Amino acid sequence: MSKTILVYAENRDGKLRQIALETLGAARLIAGDGDSIRVLVAGSNITEAVSALNDYGVDTIYTIEHDDLESYNPEAYMAAIGAVIDLAQPDAVLFGHTAIGRDLAPLVAASLNAGQISDVTAIDTEGGEAVFTRPLYAGKAFEKRAFQNGPWVFTVRPNNIPAAEAIDGANASIEDITYPAPSLRSLVKDVVRKTTGKIDLSEAKIVISGGRGVKSAEGFQPLEELADLLGGAVGASRGACDAGYCDYALQIGQTGKVVTPEIYIACGISGAIQHLAGMSQSRVIIAINKDPEAPIFKVADYGIVGDLFDIVPLLTQEFRKVLVS
C-alpha cells in the first residue's frame, strides 16, 4: 500500500532553510515506489520558499499563509499543520530538529497518538524495515530505533542527512489551505532577533568555539572575526557561559547544543567530557590550548599548543589569503 509522507518545510523570514531540504532528503530515504511526498510551508510570507521548493520533485506543496504564523506560536502552528494532516492523512510526518521542529513534532505526535523518534542522524533499511539512528547522552552513545506502529513522526538533526537535490522539470501541485484561525491562549508579544544575519549554530558548517581561555566577552572578538570570514558560527563551552562571557544560547555540550560541523575549532577549551559529547562527531576538529595536557587534544585531528589570542588572528589572516586567491 502506498504511503503518504508529509514534510514540514521550515522557512525563516520567508526563506527556505537548508534543514527543509535535508528533511525532504529524509523523506526520500523512507519513501518507496508509488509513495507520495508532500510538503507543508507555513508562515506569513512564504511565496519565495514555496517557489524554491517547486524544483524538488514533491507531489504536493500545501501552503498556509496567515498573520498568526508570522512568529512561531505552538497553538497557531499546530492548528495549521492539523488542518493539513486532516486532509492528507499522512503515514509519516517529518520535521527538522530545530527550535520549531523540536516544539511542534511532539504536539503532532501526541495528537496522532503516535510514536516519535527525535534527532535522527541516519536512516537505514534493515530487512525491509526503516531503522533510525539517534544519539543518546548527546552522542556518548547511539541507538537504532524503529517504529512499532504508525503513523510515524520523526525529527532530523541538521547537517547529517543529505539534502534533497533538485529534479529537472519538476512541478508540484500547490494547494492553498485555509488557516483554521483558532482562538489562541498564547500570544507572541515580541521577538528580539539576536541572531540576524548570523548562521544558526546547529546548521553551521564551521564552528569556532571559545572556552574559559577567552577570558572575557571581548575575548570572543577574534573568534567572531574568523567565524564571519568563514561563514561559520561562534559557540562556547559551559565554562565560558558560566563565567558570563557569552549567552547560554551558544553553549555546546551535553547541556546545551550538539553540533556536527565540517570544521570545529576549539579555542581555549580544556575539553570536559560533557563538552566533548556535544562536538566530537564533527568532521575535522582543531584544538588550540596553552595546556598540552588538555583533554580536548585527545579528540582533535590537529592540535596547536599556544595562546589563542596569537593563533586565531593569524588563522584569520591565512584563511583570508586562501579565500581571496
Place this chain on the structure above:
Amino acid sequence: MKIVVLLKQTFDTEEKITIENGSIAEDGVKFVINPYDEYAVEEAVKLRDDHGGSVTLLSVGPDRTAEALRTALAMGADDAVLISDEQIPDDEFAVSKVLHAYLSKENPDLILGGNFSVDRGSGQVAIRLASLLGISHAGSITKLTLNGTTAEVHRDAEGDLEVLEVQLPAIFTAQQGLNDPRYPSLPGIMKAKKKPFQTLSLDDLGLSEADIHPATKQIELSLPPARGAGRFLKGEPAEVAHELVNLLRTQSKVI
C-alpha cells in the same frame, strides 16, 4: 498556586558511557537531577515562596530515582510522587501516557519541566503532556513572570528571544539561564526526610500494560567510533597557522 515539577534522574554529565550485555552500564555511576529539571525545581520553589501554594515533584523511573527526588525536596519542594513500574517502556509515547494518567486527576495550575533530559535527549514528554492535557505550553524558557491568570515567558529560540503571554494552566520547560539552582541546605535535607513521598505503580493509576504499549523500540545500542589519533602542529604561531590552513585544504579538503 498548585505547581507540579516533572523530574528525571540522569547520569551526571561528566560520566563516561560503557555498554555491558547490550545495555548502558550503571555500576558506580553518579546520578543527578537532570540539569534542566533542576532549573524547573528552583523556579517552582521561588514561585511558591512568592505566590503561595505547593510544589509537587513527579517522576517516572526506577527506585533509585528516590534519591534525586529527596534532593529536590531538600531544595524546598513540598512532596514527591514516584511512578515506578518495570512495565513502563523507555518510549516517550508511553511515559507521557503514564504521567497524563496521574496529572489528569490533579489539575495543577502550572507544570514545569526541563527543556530535555541529558540522557535520551528527545525533549518530547513535557510537550506531549501539554497536548494530552489540552493546555498551553512554551518550551525552552529563560524567564517566567506570573500575572494572575497568565504568565509572561521569555523563550530561547535558536538564540533569538521570543516573549510570550500564555494563559494558565500551562506547561513550561526550562532552558539554561532561567535561574541559578540553590544547593540543598542542611536543614532542608533534614526536613526532606519527613516530607510526603508517594510511590505509585501502573495499577495504582488504573493503567494496564496494553495502555502504554511502546510506539517505538530500541533495536541496537552502540558507542561512537573512537577518533583516530590527531597530530600536534609545532613551530612559530605564523608557521603553524599557515600549515593548518594548508592541511585543511589539501588533506581534509574542507576549505
